Amino acid sequence: MADACCGSEAAEKASCCNDRSRLIESSGSKDCCRSKGTAKAEMCCNDPGTMATKDASSCFDQTRAENGPTQSRLVTEAGERLTYHIYGMDCPSCAMSIEKGLSQLENIEAVKVNYNTAKLQLVSKDRLSFERVEHVIQKLGYRIEPLKQHTNVRTYDIEGMDCGSCATSIEKHLQTLPSVRSVSVNFSTGKMKIDHESHVEEVISEVAKLGYKASLLSKMSPRKDETLAKNSAATKMLISTGILIILGLVSAYISLPKPLANLLYAATIIMVGYKPFKSAYFAIKSRSIDMNVLMSAAALGAVIIGQWLEGATVVWLFALGTALQNRSIAHTRNSIRNLMTVAPAEAWIKAGSQMIKKPVEEVSIGDILIVKPGEKIPLDGVIVQGESSVNQAPITGESIPVDKGIHDHVFAGTVNESGALDIQVTKLVEDTTLARIIHLVEEAQEQKAPTQAFVDRFARVYTPVVFIIALCVMVLPPLFIGNWGNWFYKGLELLVIACPCALVISTPVAIVSALGNAAKNGVLIKGGTFLEKAGAINAIAFDKTGTLTAGEPKVSEVKLAEASEIELLSIALTLETRSTHPIAKAIVDFVKDKGIAPQSGTLFKTIVGKGVQATINGQVYYAGNRRLFEDLDIPVNDRYAEAQGLKQKGRTVVFIGTGHKLMGIIAVADTIRPTTIKTLSQLRQVGVGQLAMLTGDNEETAQFIAQEAQISRYFAELLPEDKVKAIKQLQHEGYNVAMVGDGINDAPALATADLGIAMGGAGTDTAMETADSVLMADNLEKLPHMIQLSRKALSIIKQNIWFSLIIKAIALMLIFPGWLTLWLAVLSDTGAAIIVILNAMRLLK
Structure with missing residues (x-):
């Protein structure tokens, strides 16, 4: 029997069923459906917030159900x-x-x-x-x-693309299908995002028509048919190679009948050229001119004029070059895809006194993971039991394992080196730091750098212009000077040279390689634009606290006045133990490490802007700055010079005393990171000439820290808006400026700089989201690597572009004297593309 639901009496009643996949209008009521529940129908009302019984289901919004792919879940x-x-x-x-x-x-x-x-x-x-x-x-x-x-936007892996024109052809072809709303193919990542209503098999089939292999993106291993397809292609290549070699050897000793030789050449063309010919057909059908069209036209043109050997060689060289390019590009793309295998697919979960093995997708927040020594940590979490050293290199790039204990955070994909750990899960598998790194780097690969965008624009003009010139060369000169066959051959050569494959591929492969290298070394660069900017940086501004310094104040000195050290520190511990201020925490940690116990205190009070007070054994004690004791009329003049000396060394001075006397002073300092001086020296070596420090500290402290860090320039007593002014001042002086900070407090300055670099991205989601680039470890060690890598990437991109243009220019100059053959033209194109890719792959190492 159905249960009535609560709420307004006028509320429309509806019976619920177990199938929540549809919405049916009948007799003025709606059949609201549930994905889970009993077979018994439940009555629910329009108000999703009300329920009649604990079994009743809330209604959900289906206002846009008729529109198909978009709907709001309430x-x-x-x-x-x-x-x-x-x-x-x-x-x-x-x-x-x-x-x-x-x-x-x-x-x-x-x-x-x-x-x-x-x-x-x-x-x-x-x-x-x-x-x-x-x-x-x-x-x-x-x-x-x-x-x-x-819900209908799916991502596919595309195999077989060897230049940007392949991606364009796939896009144009799929856009002709009525079931496709939008499609975007990215050559750099080898991925296609498509919003479609048709079945997955239909999309895969349409991509296959163009000669490429599409597979719905999943974590499953490659299917057997993919391996068979690759073996089939290799078999065809071997057979066709054998035919050409045999023909070459035989023709050197005997003269084969021309029909038989042509038949063997035709067999080679059909076996190896079937895929590019098929791709060319659909490319032309979708009004796209890619390399398959140009090469097919050249091969068929050679056959038309009776140059069967030339035609077979063109097809064979093109297929060989394409195979080598695909292999090299796949290796480059795997620099990121291999990150996905860093974290294990399953996890051991503690369930009472038992351990259960689950896929990581089924693990919930709050579950307890059991990770044994030598195992990889499957999900992000907090250690609740155990101590160990954890190798965080896959996330932060740190080569030395980090000691971890209770309450410390650990990341998916890192390796538990020694002790067993119980870890409470804090993030689902899709939200782990590793998953975010992969997602951000893949997004970065999809963004075009300015150089790449320029090259693509150039190629879009270059290809049709040379294509039209080739047609003119085939048609116009024979009309006036004859020799149709010779000019047709030259036109075919121009068709091959019209393919800008090496030029188009020169930039994206270098960028993907560099981004992959950076990610594996604990540096996230958010795209080719920022990679290029990093390569042009010649000045870096650093936030002081937490960047150049550790950001954790520590007690540096204790000066006694009218008390013993144990008495002074015991009083200080009692006074500061309830304060959350970083300086108070530093004093508490220092005293506890010495094994000194606090005293019994009452009537604790915070004196805003000055310090704290408490009553200990009937006596009121104070801890605070000089102003506090001056207000209490307690003489500190005899200690003032000493305190000023400590202040000039970058120390913060805390006075301890009663209402009548000064007992002593404690100096607290934020120490320079051990890696800071070495990192700054390396930055100078890689060509960053201007290093500056930005801080809100006073002039004396800033000067001392700058000297200790060996930075010649600093800006002191800065508010957040003042840091922006400092960045602009450096920019007005002609520098390309990078700003390094924590990604939160320094957000305005990070945004103003030519390149914003956040530190400690492994611990803060905000840093990973906001900055242009992120150092995953909480130190500066990887910054020189990032600058050097970016500069090398820019250098290789320039090398590739110039090499591609020079090869094209040489080929063009060799056409008209008759020194260039058709197979040499193909070799120059595919060979240049392979050389460009191999040159770019140097960035992976």
């Missing part, structure tokens, strides 16, 4: 992640407020608000309605809207 199932857009946030603290507000809702398993993208991601332990979420958001003063989910 109910989240248990363990399901939904994304919403938040309107009205004007600073990162707004995002924190929303996270805290939503965390108080029952059944919330995880909540994440990204201020930069204005997106909210929710994971619930049980079913949760949109209205409950919306109510909390509205109370906080913001507006929420579910993001539309494009």
Whole structure:
């Protein structure tokens, strides 16, 4: 029997069934369907936030169900992640407020608000309605809207593309299909994103018509038919090679009948040329001129004028060059794809007293992973039991394992070196730091650098212009001076030279190689644009705290006045133990390390801007700055000179005393990172001439830290807007400026600089999202590598472009004297492309 639902009496009732895949209008009521539940029908009302019984399902929005690919979901199932857009946030603290507000809702398993993208991601332990979420958001003063989910956008791997024109041909052909809304093929990554209503098999079939292999992107290993296809292609190549070799040997000793020789040449052309001929047909059909069209035209033209050997050689050389290019490009693309295999596909989960092996996709936030020594960590999490050294090289590029203990964060794909670890999962498999790295690098590969965009524009003009010239050469001269066969042959040579394959491929392969190298070494560069910018950097500005320095103050000196060291430190520990200030924490850690116990204190009080106080054994004690003790009329003049000396050394001075006397002072300093001086020296060696430090500290502290870090230029007492002015000043002086900071506090300066570089990306999602490039480790060691790699990439790109243009120019000059043969023209094109690729692949090492 159906249960009635609560809410307005006028609410329209609807019976629910187990199948949630459809919505049926009948007799004024709606059949709301559930994916899970009992066979018994439940009554639900229009209000998704109301339920009659614990078994009743909330209704969900189907307002756009008739439109097919987009729909808004207003109910989240248990363990399901939904994304919403938040309107009205004007600073990162707004995002924190929303996270805290939503965390108080029952059944919330995880909540994440990204201020930069204005997106909210929710994971619930049980079913949760949109209205409950919306109510909390509205109370906080913001507006929420579910993001539309494009369910029919799929990603495919495309095999066989060897230049950008192949990608263009696939796009143009698929755009002619009525079931395809949009399609984008990226040559650099070998991926196709397509929004279509047709079956996957139909898309794969249409791509196959063009001579390429499409497969729906998945984590599964290559299927057997892919291996068979590759073996088949290799077999054809071997047979055709054998035929040409036999013909060459036989013709050297005996004269074969011409019909028989031509028949063997034809067999070679058909076996090896079937794929490019088929691709050319569909390319022409979709009004695209790619290398398959040009090579097919050249081969068939050679046959028409009776040059069967030339035609067979053209097809064979083209197929050989294409195979070598595909092999090389696949190796380059795998520089990123291999990252996907870093993290294990399964994980051992603690379930009570037992251990269960699960696929990582089925592991939830809060589950406890068991990771034995020598095993890879499958998901991001926090250590709840055990200690070990963890090799973080796959994420941060650090060569030395990092010691980890309870409460420390670990990342998917890193290796547990020694002790057994119990790790509480903090991120789902698609949200791990490793997954984000792969996603960001693949996105970066899809973005065209300025040089690549220029080359593509040049190629779009060059190819049709030379194609038209080739046709004119074939037709016009014979009309006036005769010799049709000779001019037709020259036109065929021009057709081959019209293919700008080496030129077009020169930039993207170099960029993909460089981005892959950087990612494997713990550096994320967000695209070819920023890679080129990094190569042009000649000045770098560093934030001081947390960048040049460790960002963790430590006690450097203790000066006694009217107390013993143990008494002074015990009082200091008691006073500072309840404070959250970084300086207080440094003092507490220092005293605890010495094994000194605190005393019993009461009436703790914070004196804003000056320090703290507490009553210990009936006596009021104070810890704070000089102003605090001057206000208390406690003489500190005898210690003032000493305190000033410490201040000039970059120390922060804390005075300790009672209402009547000064007991001593404790100096706290933010120390220079051990790697800072070495890194700055390496940057100078790679040609970065101007190094500057930006800090909010006073002049004396800034000067001392600059001297210690061996930086000749610094800007002190800066507010965030002042850091922007400092960056602009360096730019006005003619420098290409990079800014290195933590990605949050230095956001304005990072945005103003020609290149923004965030540190510690492995620990902060914000840094990974906002900066132009990210150093995954929390140190500067990889910065010289990034600059050097970028400069080498720019150098190789220039080499490739000039080499491609010079080869084309030489080939063009050799045509009209008659020194260039058709097979030499093909060899110059495919050979140049292979050389360009191999040159670019040097960036992988």
